[in-house]
Amino acid sequence: MAKTYKKIVLVVLDGFGVATYSHGNAVALANPESLNDMIAHYPSLTLLASGPVVGLPWGEMGNSEVGHLNMSAGRIVGQDLPRINSAISDRSFFSNTVFLDAIDHAKKNNSKLHVVGLLSEGGVHGSSEHIYALLGLAAEQNFKEVYIHMITDGRDTGPKVALDSLRKLQANMSTLGIGKIATITGRFYAMDRGGHWEQTLATYRAMVKGAGASAESAEDAILNNYNQNIFDEMIPPTVIVNRDEESAIKPTGVVESGDSIIFTNFRSDRALQLTEAFTKPQLIKAGNVHEALSDLFFVTMTEYFEDLPVHVAFPPTNLKNNLAQTISQNGLRQYHIAETEKYAHVTSFFNGGVSGALPGEEREIVQSPANNRSYEDHPEMSGIELTAKLIDKITKEDFSFYLANFANADMVGHTGNIDAAIKAVSFLDRFLEQIMRVVLSVDGLLIITADHGNVEEMIDRKSGGINKEHTTSPVPMVIIANDLAFSTQKSRNYTSLSSMVPAGVIS
Incomplete structure (x- = not known):
């Protein structure tokens, strides 16, 4: 008979993949002694965490939302990216009533449609193709007043791809004869999720008030920053301006009352703050809270949060009977902890898109380091405090299931600093040793597992340049208990991240 464990602890090492040795493999270079020892003496295997086995298109790198959804579901979960892509292919996208209502709202008000989103080929938070499709829809509806608020990537893509992305967008607009670029903003500002409201509000003010940096063309906005060694992710909110007949400089297209907005990002965590700035400004925990614009028709591509006053173009599909729900339905208690940067991962992502806590679920957030510009200077992130809190809960409180996400590998991996990433892995090794003993x-x-790869491949194998993106690498899984120790390492097998629960780990 299989042993029943009263306390099960799932530790997710965000962005921690498995790859062969290379000069860009921060995991191999760190040589994590404790983790290696665990792998040698307890059951371990590798899990696929990208592509079709986690509900993504073939060759698409994994990401945190996908990883946590699949982990908890215990089955392949169809993802928003292929779902929206399919809607474009079968043309149901172009009859989506929410999109059509947004255009009708702007027509009736003789106002503007603003398309806001990450212009990226990365496919993690948003897709350029979805922006192109919306331009096509507006053209079909014979609506010309379309303004693009372009968010540049540089994190899930190369650091300097914005010009290429811009030229593709401009070619698309030229072909359709529709659309103007109103603002350009790096994702560091427009897509903050750590409560750094000054970054979000700088984006808002550029979009609504035309305030902040300015440029007379989108190309200038990007090149002016490149000349200062400021690349795609960090481009400050920049207003594209025009000169009128009297040579007065005016913003191309600000957001005003009566307008419509479509936010094309399909992943919620980095779209939520900017959405709240428009729809629920009274909740912003920052100074100079503004009044909400009136009669604003705000569309989100997917559901970012359950009670947002927005229109959702692709509502969530019910994801029932996942791990978090099953624990709750059986009257057991569970504890979920992460730092600010990964809080959505252990809450709405792991809970199948449910934002609120389930019955019997306790959540705890640890504040990420305040200076989010330089996580390379903080490879420990908030892991020391997080580990202490987790250990305290394991030893002192009676939860059946504990979930902890450690941000170190992913957040430091995204900086591209290999030395800092090696330190991050070493910190993780120390945390794991402490948790294992308890x-x-x-x-x-x-x-112990991970949601996707990142830190194990920080040098692009083809170009030799720094790679700050997620990867398609498999991830580790180690299962540790007193009765599972063995003296020789078992062979590893490849499976998928979504097979974690059906493999019999938790029953």
């Missing part, structure tokens, strides 16, 4: 002391079960 879990074994209470005769519990510890599962």
Whole structure:
């Protein structure tokens, strides 16, 4: 008979993949002694965390939302990216009533349609193709007053691809005879998720008030920053301006009352703050809170949060009977913890898109380091405090299931600083050693895995340049308990991240 564990601890190492040795493999270079020892003495295997086995298109790198959804679901979960792509292919996208209502609203008000989104080929938070499709829809509806608020990537793509992305967008607009670029903003500002409201509000003010940096063309906005060694991710909110007949400089197209906005990002965590700035400004925990614009028709591509006053173009599909729900339905208690940068991962992502806590679920957030411009200077992130809080809960409180996400590998990996990433892996190794000792002391079960790769491939194998993106690498899984230790390492097998629960880890 299989042993029943009263305490099960799932630790997710965000952005921690498995790859062969290379000069860009921060995991191999760090040589994490404790983790290597765990792999040698307890059951371990590797899990596929990208492409079709987690509901993504073939060759598409994994990401945190996809990883946590699949982990908890225990089955392949169809993702928003292929869902929206399919709608474009079968043309149901162009009859989506929410999009049509947004255009009708702007027509009736003789106002503007603003398309806001990450112009990226990365496919993690948004897709250029979705922006192109909306331009096509507006053209079909014979609506010309379309303004693009372009968010540049540089994180899930190369650091300097914005000009190429811009030229493709301009070619698309030229072909359709529709659209103007109103603002350009790096994702560091427009897509903050860590509560750094000064970044979000700078984006808002550029879009609504035409305030901040300015440029007379979108190309100038990008090149002016490149000349200062400021690349795509960090481009400050920049207003594209025009000169009128009297040579007065005016913003190309600000957001005003009565307008429509379509936010094309399909992943929620980095779209939420900017959406709240428009729709729920009274909740902003920052100074100079503004009044909401009136009669604004705000569309989000997917559901960012359950109670936002917005129109959702692609509502969530019900994801029932996942791990978090099953634990709750059986009257058991569970504890979820992460730092600010990864809070959505252990809450709405792991809970299948449910934003609120389930019955019996306790959540805890640890503040990420305040200076989010330089996580390379903080490879420990908030892991020391997070580890202490997790250990305290394991030893002192009676939860059946504990979920912890450690941000170090992913957040430091995204900086492109290999030395800092090596330190981040070393910190993780120390945290895992502490957690393992405590879990074994209470005769519990510890599962260590990851949601996607990143830190194991920080040098592009083709170009030799720095790679700050996620990867298609498999991820590790180690299962640790007093009764599972063995003296020789078992062979590894490849499976998928979504097979984690059906493999019999939790039953």
